[in-house]
Amino acid sequence: MDNSYKENKSRRAFGRTDKAVCKLYVSKGAEKWTEVYAVNISAGGTKFISRLVQLEEGDEIFVRIDLLSGFSEFVFKTRAKISRKENAETYAVQFLDMSKANQVMLDEIVHANNRKFSKID
Numbered sequence: 001m002d003n004s005y006k007e008n009k010s011r012r013a014f015g016r017t018d019k020a021v022c023k024l025y026v027s028k029g030a031e032k033w034t035e036v037y038a039v040n041i042s043a044g045g046t047k048f049i050s051r052l053v054q055l056e057e058g059d060e061i062f063v064r065i066d067l068l069s070g071f072s073e074f075v076f077k078t079r080a081k082i083s084r085k086e087n088a089e090t091y092a093v094q095f096l097d098m099s100k101a102n103q104v105m106l107d108e109i110v111h112a113n114n115r116k117f118s119k120i121d
Contacts, residue, residue: 024048025064043103045094057085076102
């Protein structure tokens with residue numbers, strides 16, 4: 001088993017990846033969506049960069065995740081809270097009401113993605 005996964009699992013409830021597994025969009029009112037750059041993502045939250053949105057710690061937003069897995073794409077939305085504003089463009093968010101099924105799906109894809117990129121050929 002991949003040791004980094006075991007270490008990560010002991011620190012977090014969900015695995016995290018910085019590999020491109022999704023497209024990420026944010027909205028203040030779930031109407032007008034802005035694509036942002038996902039720095040990393042897990043089933044518990046994400047970190048993103050955007051010059052087009054202005055948010056503050058504690059703000060509640062909506063996040064749309066277009067999740068890519070093989071030849072399939074899954075799209076789901078969830079509410080999120082800005083847990084940390086690292087600078088004028090970088091935000092860490094915690095997902096607030098993602099369904100258990102979507103959490104499991106995202107976590108499995110993250111772990112599969114991490115295993116794929118951690119193999120040395």
